[in-house]
Amino acid sequence: xxxxxxxxxxxxxxxxxxxxxxxxxxxxxxxxxxxxxxxxxxxxxxxxxxxxxxxxxxxxxxxxxxxxxxxxxxxxxxxxxxxxxxxxxxxxxxxxxxxxxxxxxxxxxxxxxxxxxxxxxxxxxxxxxxxxxxxxxxxxxxxxxxxxxxxxxxxxxxxxxxxxxxxxxxxxxxxxxxxxxxxxxxxxxxxxxxxxxxxxxxxxxxxxxxxxxxxxxxxxxxxxxxxxxxxxxxxxxxxxxxxxxxxxxxxxxxxxxxxxxxxxxxxxxxxxxxxxxxxxxxxxxxxxxxxxxxxxxxxxxxxxxxxxxxxxxxxxxxxxxxxxxxxxxxxxxxxxxxxxxxxxxxxxxxxxxxxxxxxxxxxxxxxxxxxxxxxxxxxxxxxxxxxxxxxxxxxxxxxxxxxxxxxxxxxxxxxxxxxxxxxxxxxxxxxxxxxxxxxxxxxxxxxxxxxxxxxxxx
Amino acid sequence: xxxxxxxxxxxxxxxxxxxxxxxxxxxxxxxxxxxxxxxxxxxxxxxxxxxxxxxxxxxxxxxxxxxxxxxxxxxxxxxxxxxxxxxxxxxxxxxxxxxxxxxxxxxxxxxxxxxxxxxxxxxxxxxxxxxxxxxxxxxxxxxxxxxxxxxxxxxxxxxxxxxxxxxxxxxxxxxxxxxxxxxxxxxxxxxxxxxxxxxxxxxxxxxxxxxxxxxxxxxxxxxxxxxxxxxxxxxxxxxxxxxxxxxxxxxxxxxxxxxxxxxxxxxxxxxxxxxxxxxxxxxxxxxxxxxxxxxxxxxxxxxxxxxxxxxxxxxxxxxxxxxxxxxxxxxxxxxxxxxxxxxxxxxxxxxxxxxxxxxxxxxxxxxxxxxxxxxxxxxxxxxxxxxxxxxxxxxxxxxxxxxxxxxxxxxxxxxxxxxxxxxxxxxxxxxxxxxxxxxxxxxxxxxxxxxxxxxxxx
Numbered sequence: 001x002x003x004x005x006x007x008x009x010x011x012x013x014x015x016x017x018x019x020x021x022x023x024x025x026x027x028x029x030x031x032x033x034x035x036x037x038x039x040x041x042x043x044x045x046x047x048x049x050x051x052x053x054x055x056x057x058x059x060x061x062x063x064x065x066x067x068x069x070x071x072x073x074x075x076x077x078x079x080x081x082x083x084x085x086x087x088x089x090x091x092x093x094x095x096x097x098x099x100x101x102x103x104x105x106x107x108x109x110x111x112x113x114x115x116x117x118x119x120x121x122x123x124x125x126x127x128x129x130x131x132x133x134x135x136x137x138x139x140x141x142x143x144x145x146x147x148x149x150x151x152x153x154x155x156x157x158x159x160x161x162x163x164x165x166x167x168x169x170x171x172x173x174x175x176x177x178x179x180x181x182x183x184x185x186x187x188x189x190x191x192x193x194x195x196x197x198x199x200x201x202x203x204x205x206x207x208x209x210x211x212x213x214x215x216x217x218x219x220x221x222x223x224x225x226x227x228x229x230x231x232x233x234x235x236x237x238x239x240x241x242x243x244x245x246x247x248x249x250x251x252x253x254x255x256x257x258x259x260x261x262x263x264x265x266x267x268x269x270x271x272x273x274x275x276x277x278x279x280x281x282x283x284x285x286x287x288x289x290x291x292x293x294x295x296x297x298x299x300x301x302x303x304x305x306x307x308x309x310x311x312x313x314x315x316x317x318x319x320x321x322x323x324x325x326x327x328x329x330x331x332x333x334x335x336x337x338x339x340x341x342x343x344x345x346x347x348x349x350x351x352x353x354x355x356x357x358x359x360x361x362x363x364x365x366x367x368x369x370x371x372x373x374x375x376x377x378x379x380x381x382x383x384x385x386x387x388x389x390x391x392x393x394x395x396x397x398x399x400x401x402x403x404x405x406x407x408x409x410x411x412x413x414x415x416x417x418x419x420x421x422x423x424x425x426x427x428x429x430x431x432x433x434x435x436x437x438x439x440x441x442x443x444x445x446x447x448x449x450x451x452x453x454x455x456x457x458x
Numbered sequence: 459x460x461x462x463x464x465x466x467x468x469x470x471x472x473x474x475x476x477x478x479x480x481x482x483x484x485x486x487x488x489x490x491x492x493x494x495x496x497x498x499x500x501x502x503x504x505x506x507x508x509x510x511x512x513x514x515x516x517x518x519x520x521x522x523x524x525x526x527x528x529x530x531x532x533x534x535x536x537x538x539x540x541x542x543x544x545x546x547x548x549x550x551x552x553x554x555x556x557x558x559x560x561x562x563x564x565x566x567x568x569x570x571x572x573x574x575x576x577x578x579x580x581x582x583x584x585x586x587x588x589x590x591x592x593x594x595x596x597x598x599x600x601x602x603x604x605x606x607x608x609x610x611x612x613x614x615x616x617x618x619x620x621x622x623x624x625x626x627x628x629x630x631x632x633x634x635x636x637x638x639x640x641x642x643x644x645x646x647x648x649x650x651x652x653x654x655x656x657x658x659x660x661x662x663x664x665x666x667x668x669x670x671x672x673x674x675x676x677x678x679x680x681x682x683x684x685x686x687x688x689x690x691x692x693x694x695x696x697x698x699x700x701x702x703x704x705x706x707x708x709x710x711x712x713x714x715x716x717x718x719x720x721x722x723x724x725x726x727x728x729x730x731x732x733x734x735x736x737x738x739x740x741x742x743x744x745x746x747x748x749x750x751x752x753x754x755x756x757x758x759x760x761x762x763x764x765x766x767x768x769x770x771x772x773x774x775x776x777x778x779x780x781x782x783x784x785x786x787x788x789x790x791x792x793x794x795x796x797x798x799x800x801x802x803x804x805x806x807x808x809x810x811x812x813x814x815x816x817x818x819x820x821x822x823x824x825x826x827x828x829x830x831x832x833x834x835x836x837x838x839x840x841x842x843x844x845x846x847x848x849x850x851x852x853x854x855x856x857x858x859x860x861x862x863x864x865x866x867x868x869x870x871x872x873x874x875x876x877x878x879x880x881x882x883x884x885x886x887x888x889x890x891x892x893x894x895x896x897x898x899x900x901x902x903x904x905x906x907x908x909x910x911x912x913x914x915x916x
Binding site: 029030031032090091093094097153154155181195197199206207209210211212213214215216217218219220221222224225227228229230232233239276277278279280281282288291292295296297300301302303305306307308310311312313314315316317320321322323325327350351361395396397398421424425426427428429 | 548549552611612653668671678679683686687688690693733736737739741758761763769775780809818819853879
């Protein structure tokens with residue numbers, strides 16, 4: 001593995017060009033009309049994997065957006081690593097806040113700027129180029145399979161069925177994913193937990209049409225005011241969620257692990273500066289790290305109703321809606337949360353008002369033990385290239401499929417991510433530092449190495 | 459005046475064609491780019507008044523949209539009626555709920571359907587055609603002046619300055635306005651009070667960009683959740699507005715007038731059916747008529763923030779906004795309400811959140827005494843053409859300029875409107891029954907007659 005740094009140095013410009021080619025394909029999965037574009041992204045990755053040395057690389061159609069499957073089998077007696085990633089990206093809105101075009105990647109201040117620069121095209125490409133190196137230099141110590149989907153940003157639903165139907169094809173020893181963050185290259189961290197998610201859209205309907213706010217104001221329940229009441233009532237003044245039963249399944253975390261997690265040297269002042277707020281706020285009696293990693297949340301992701309253009313229109317809107325995401329922790333089940341939320345809303349019984357709840361998607365939280373060989377192989381790989389032992393982190397984000405992988409395929413998932421919290425994923429001006437991109441490519445072959453060594457000793 | 463019905467019968471098709479010509483000009487005042495269209499509407503009305511017999515009819519430029527001034531002076535010894543109306547209309551959104559194009563007037567089921575069919579192009583045209591009749595048949599008993607503005611739907615600001623600068627030009631004895639409703643042609647009512655208004659836009663800002671709801675959720679105040687908290691906190695569970703000082707200037711109404719107002723035979727079931735709600739809701743201990751006429755309100759007219767397109771985007775929005783209208787009653791002052799609201803909001807001090815408040819427009823409430831000669835001339839005119847004595851109504855809507863007219867020009871305003879509550883003004887499928895249009899034209903000359911008779915006896 002010692003030749004990896006030199007290999008990167010020699011090919012770094014090409015690696016970047018190849019990544020940029022993928023980024024330029026605006027594979028927004030939320031846009032249902034985007035079929036041609038999604039297919040173009042699939043073909044790009046399929047071809048790249050073939051050129052990098054896969055024996056087999058195919059686009060597999062699903063009930064949703066297609067999946068790319070690829071493999072290189074060295075010998076059936078060797079361990080197999082299954083690499084997972086996603087080629088879909090979040091919508092680029094709000095467009096006017098981007099400093100450069102979201103789908104025209106550029107390098108500024110040693111960072112790649114574009115939608116997908118980090119999440120997940122940049123990080124997925126680290127895996128592809130590490131694989132290319134291992135094949136090119138004949139150093140691949142084990143078998144490898146690739147499973148790359150196009151619905152991660154909209155709930156990973158087609159891949160569930162695909163996994164269930166292809167358990168044998170996907171059989172492996174561990175799943176390797178680069179779609180998470182490290183604190184920094186100097187203070188490496190490894191994500192050992194992910195929150196789950198339950199995402200809803202609620203619509204509050206009153207009169208059958210917009211009404212004049214003078215001729216009717218004061219006599220009916222205004223759906224926009226009612227929506228505000230409902231949302232406001234979901235969290236109390238101590239930051240606790242009020243839906244009955246919401247916390248029932250939340251697993252207590254042991255004091256030792258909580259201490260270890262809280263040892264990560266997060267610079268809270270820098271974090272506040274970066275996002276431009278003067279103060280944090282969250283659930284009473286928990287630290288910022290606790291609130292992100294071990295506590296569930298409820299947030300409005302979007303809200304709309306009535307007249308939202310320039311000027312003053314004096315109406316009572318006929319309806320108002322909100323998108324609400326809840327981040328879940330072990331062992332909250334999205335289906336149970338859905339039931340609790342629906343019961344709560346539908347039990348409100350507000351005169352003249354009806355409430356519709358649509359469950360858009362959900363996923364379970366995930367944890368992998370710190371002392372497992374999967375995690376320790378990653379810690380050793382990072383120590384090799386970054387010079388320091390990583391600390392554990394429970395990330396606030398969700399990769400719903402991770403929990404499902406363990407359930408369906410019976411393997412642990414290693415989250416070897418190189419993104420930074422400041423990469424603005426899901427936001428305008430998403431970016432990914434070049435250093436992180438190249439360090440990722442350098443570290444991944446070492447994971448192959450240490451993981452295979454561990455397995456051989458078992 | 460006895461020839462008016464015959465005159466209408468003879469010219470009714472032409473009256474409609476002329477009105478349709480005006481409706482086809484989409485004079486939405488909220489659209490700041492709409493200058494050419496607003497001017498076209500002015501020219502149309504100016505020319506129509508000239509053709510109808512005005513001695514003078516001119517477009518007067520202001521700091522905002524232009525005003526049309528016209529007059530016909532019979533003799534300086536005679537009383538003068540100043541007719542007020544507005545040529546601007548509300549935006550037609552939401553467009554997809556219109557059954558026919560908003561600016562292509564059509565007659566269905568004996569009603570004109572179009573934006574402005576009632577408010578105020580249809581009602582204004584009743585005044586123009588009644589005037590045409592009086593001139594054509596040489597029955598004009600007094601002098602008449604017209605003052606027609608283009609900013610009624612956005613707060614009537616330029617006309618205030620115009621009135622202040624043109625007190626002599628506008629001198630008259632009474633102002634006559636057709637921009638309100640009657641209960642029905644069979645149960646006529648006359649509006650003797652209008653609510654005032656204070657219209658605000660508030661914007662709640664948190665982080666400087668949208669954030670990933672997983673990576674930050676639970677650690678900061680989400681501006682959309684905070685906006686919901688703020689809105690929810692503005693009204694208590696009894697429907698009372700909580701802004702400190704909000705009710706301080708509200709004038710008690712005497713029991714006799716309250717009883718008279720509550721005698722209007724409103725069909726509450728029909729009203730609920732028409733707007734499609736199962737139950738009314740409003741301030742505790744007040745009737746529906748009270749809540750509309752004598753009590754102030756607070757309503758969200760629009761709310762927006764974060765991701766509002768299809769699918770699920772998992773963000774914490776950087777900001778969220780709402781448009782809020784308050785309907786005011788005598789003697790609430792919009793300026794004082796603005797101060798109370800701003801003090802309240804800016805005093806909230808929510809960690810990591812800033813709140814901006816923009817006062818878009820305001821206007822005072824208005825009342826005219828039931829036993830005044832102005833009101834009684836209108837009651838007699840309606841009795842002549844509708845066969846029944848009208849009951850008084852305090853309307854929930856606002857015509858902010860009405861209170862200002864009394865203040866600046868020193869005249870009472872008579873609100874001789876023929877719209878129906880079911881006309882869906884400010885909503886999709888705005889309409890105006892043909893019968894009401896023609897009965898309006900028939901009634902107005904009688905007002906000229908009785909009012910002039912009253913003044914001659916004084």
